[in-house]
Structures are given as C-alpha cells and as structure tokens.
Amino acid sequence: MRLMRRAGWAILAGWLWFTLVPNLPGLALDVPPLSGRVVDIAHVLPPATTAQLSETLQAHETKTSNQVAVLIVPSLEGEPLFDFSHRVATTWKLGAKGIDNGVILLIAIKERKIRLEVGYGLEGVLTDARSAQIIRHEIAPKFRAGDVPAGVAAGVLAVLHTIEGTYKAPEQPTAVHSDGEVIASTIFAVILGLVIGLFFSRAHRVVGPVIGGGLSFLVAPWVIPALIAGAVSLVLVSLMGGGMGHAIGGGRRGRSGPFDDTWFSTRHGGWGSGGLGESFGGSGGFSGGGGDFGGGGASGDW
Amino acid sequence: MMSLARLMGASVMLAGLLALSGCGYNDLQGLDEDTKASWSEVINQYQRRADLIPNLVSTVKGYAAHEKDTLEGVVQARAKATSVQITPELLRDEAAFKRFQEAQQSLSSALGRLLALAENYPNLKADQGFRDLQSQLEGTENRITVARKRYIDKVAEFNKMVRYFPTNLTAKFLLHLDEKANFTVADEKAVAKPPEVKF
Numbered sequence: 001m002r003l004m005r006r007a008g009w010a011i012l013a014g015w016l017w018f019t020l021v022p023n024l025p026g027l028a029l030d031v032p033p034l035s036g037r038v039v040d041i042a043h044v045l046p047p048a049t050t051a052q053l054s055e056t057l058q059a060h061e062t063k064t065s066n067q068v069a070v071l072i073v074p075s076l077e078g079e080p081l082f083d084f085s086h087r088v089a090t091t092w093k094l095g096a097k098g099i100d101n102g103v104i105l106l107i108a109i110k111e112r113k114i115r116l117e118v119g120y121g122l123e124g125v126l127t128d129a130r131s132a133q134i135i136r137h138e139i140a141p142k143f144r145a146g147d148v149p150a151g152v153a154a155g156v157l158a159v160l161h162t163i164e165g166t167y168k169a170p171e172q173p174t175a176v177h178s179d180g181e182v183i184a185s186t187i188f189a190v191i192l193g194l195v196i197g198l199f200f201s202r203a204h205r206v207v208g209p210v211i212g213g214g215l216s217f218l219v220a221p222w223v224i225p226a227l228i229a230g231a232v233s234l235v236l237v238s239l240m241g242g243g244m245g246h247a248i249g250g251g252r253r254g255r256s257g258p259f260d261d262t263w264f265s266t267r268h269g270g271w272g273s274g275g276l277g278e279s280f281g282g283s284g285g286f287s288g289g290g291g292d293f294g295g296g297g298a299s300g301d302w
Numbered sequence: 303m304m305s306l307a308r309l310m311g312a313s314v315m316l317a318g319l320l321a322l323s324g325c326g327y328n329d330l331q332g333l334d335e336d337t338k339a340s341w342s343e344v345i346n347q348y349q350r351r352a353d354l355i356p357n358l359v360s361t362v363k364g365y366a367a368h369e370k371d372t373l374e375g376v377v378q379a380r381a382k383a384t385s386v387q388i389t390p391e392l393l394r395d396e397a398a399f400k401r402f403q404e405a406q407q408s409l410s411s412a413l414g415r416l417l418a419l420a421e422n423y424p425n426l427k428a429d430q431g432f433r434d435l436q437s438q439l440e441g442t443e444n445r446i447t448v449a450r451k452r453y454i455d456k457v458a459e460f461n462k463m464v465r466y467f468p469t470n471l472t473a474k475f476l477l478h479l480d481e482k483a484n485f486t487v488a489d490e491k492a493v494a495k496p497p498e499v500k501f
Contacts, residue, residue, distance in 0.1 A: 086448065295441065295447060
C-alpha cells in the first residue's frame, strides 16, 4: 500500500516536472504586452511624458494610419538587440496588414542601446541611413546628457516628421467591399448552376440537380458560400426540374438562412483581426494591425 | 431503384472530388510557390548587399587607399558572390546551394575585415557617407537574417509535406516535387562567427 502511494507521488512529481518546467521563464526575454503606444517597463519616463507621447502618436495614426510605438526595457538579458527587436516587431505587428506601416523605437537602458525597427512599408522613407541619423543626432546626444525623456520625445518627433505624408488613413475599411463581392459571385454561382442544371434536368431528373449543385459549389468563392450556393442550386433545380426533388427540397430550403448568418459572423471576426478595421476601433485599446517587419531600421548606442 | 443507384454514384464522384483537397495537392502547390517567393527574397537581399559594396569600397579608398589587400579581397569576393546565382528551380541541387552559401559567406567575412579596418581611420569613421553606407549595410545584413529565417521555416514546412503520408504520394507521383535544400546549422554557426581580423 505504501509502495503504491510512493509510486503515486513519484508519478505526480514527474508529471509536475514535465508540465511546469517548460513553462518556466526561458532564457529569452518575453515580449512585453502591447499595453499602449508607449510601453515603458523600465519606468524611466514621467507619466506626463508618456501621456503626451501617446497622444501625439495616436493623433499621427488617426491622420496617417501609421502605427508608431515606443518600448523601453530595463535590460535585454543577454539577447542580441536585433533579435529581440525583431521578435517584438513580429509579435506586436504594428502597421496595417499589407501596408506594413509600423515603427518601433526600442531602448534598452542597461545595455545603453537604441534601435529603430521599421516596417516594410516605411523602409522607403525612413531608410536605414535616416534611422541611424535620428538615433545619432536626435536621441543619443540627449541620452548622453542624461535626459532620457527628452531623447525619446525628440526621436519620436523626428520619426513622425520623416514618415508624415507617406500614407493617408483610409476613409473606411475595405473589408465591406469584398463582402459585397463575395455575395455577388455567390449569387452568380447559383444562377449559373441553376441554368446549366435545368438544362440537364430535361435529360435526367437526378443528374440535372447534381450537376447544377456541383457547378455552383465549384464556382462560388470560399468554402461556406460555396456550400450554400451548391445546396441552393441542388434544391432549386430539383424543385423546378422534376417532381422527385420535392420532398428533399421542402426540408432544405429553410436551412440556408441560418447558414448565411453563421457565415457572416465568422467572416467578420476573421476579417477584422489583422485587417485595417481593428486598429481604428476603440479609443482606449491599442493593437497592431498585422503589419510585417523585414529587418529595416538601424541600431545605435549612447 | 435504378435512379437511386445513379444518385449514389454521382454522390461518390462528388465526394471523390472533394477528397482531392485532402491529398494536399493545393497545399503542396501553395507551399512550393511560397518557398520560391521566400527564396527570391533571400536572393534579393543578398543582391542589395552586393549593390552597396562598390560605393563602400570607393569611400574607404578615399581614406585608406593603401589597404589594397583588404579592398581587393572585398571586390573579388563580391564578384564571386554575384556570379553564383540560384534560381528557384535549382533549389533541389544541394551542391549548387552550397556553392552559393560559401560565396556569400566569404563575402561576409571580407566585408567584416573591411569594416574592422575602418576602426583605424577616425576620419573615415566620421565621414557622413561612410556612416550612411555602414547603417545601410547593417540593415541589409539584418534583412538577410530575416529572409533566411523565413526561407528556413517555409522549406521546413514544405519538406514535411513532401515526406509525410499521404501528401508524400501526391508530391511524388502527381507533382514530382522533391525536398528543397535548406540552410544548415553548420552554416549558421559559420555565419554567426565573427570574421577574423588581421592587421
């Protein structure tokens, strides 16, 4: 009995070891959560500066759609500057998806290192050379003089000034448009399936609906609209083409309504994340729009 | 009775059509295209680095013309690196892939020597043009790192599908796709090693 209990404890301990150990903080520094446009986990900026910078950055985003953020960490904990910086950039995903207009100003206090990480879409204006100049001429001198808040503010302003006028905030999210397109091509698929299916129904009352339904399914875009289009064509061709489909048709017609609803709700959820719409959402929350970073920018120290 | 059998037959055919998407045909085709695209990005970034070199060499020459060996070394390594090109179709050729890597690697170390040499010339280091080139070069090295990493990830994904069952059947008999060459750990180490500095 005692042996059994001991074995039980051993198994429990082993299980705890294997489940907990991988969750212990690893060697690499964790990417801090994107709590706002200015993430100062080293606590070197006075609250007034943080608030003012956040406001400036938000105003810039509203005007241009560029997403710029500042991250100040106490230490890199041994990780190379670029590795950490690029990891933060690809986790936060600042900038709109496909436009990639995000910038991160990263400062590591202990290592005295500065990095500007520039998204693909801004590499053309905020070039590597320009980024290096901003670090060298705007930020580093003030840091050397001991005034970190002034250095950060000067760096941010220089970045905003450089990328000003590159992009304009879109009037409205583009996702609405493509929903309309999907609906249009789904309707087209149903009509096409209907016409061809009815044609074949004259030859055979089962083959017709199957061909019509299959055709609609193949022509319609995306999977769920395709299923709906296929089902609708199948039912309609059966109803219109011959008497046999009547029984099946009656039951199925009602179903396409709820199908439609679920399709729309999932589509909207999926589209929003990483799309343009999300970043313009609430005034309080701030999140990246899905922008990508390819390693552009510059590093420096003070 | 007859029509029921036909209906079943048609359903089976439709099901077979749908099952095609399960054999990985589209996924394999998509990944094949993705690996090619990420390879193009790798090439693109290496090319970008090569394009920066003539300017860099002439700037350094302005301050340190007598450092002929180092300057010549960079020019030659660049010429060699740009002469080895791998098109996406040649990615299955391990030997060609290796030649490409070696050429780029020797250019990296030649460049490392050139930049280390610049440390001895304060006037060169203060030159605005040189500083800009240096930051561009550094940015390009970072982009190469990113492009390589993305290529490595994509190829790993592609190679998995080529080897896993049942997608390996599609890859082998239908699409005739082979595993693609990837950057290896040994190469990563060699690249990460700081270049030797000789004075």
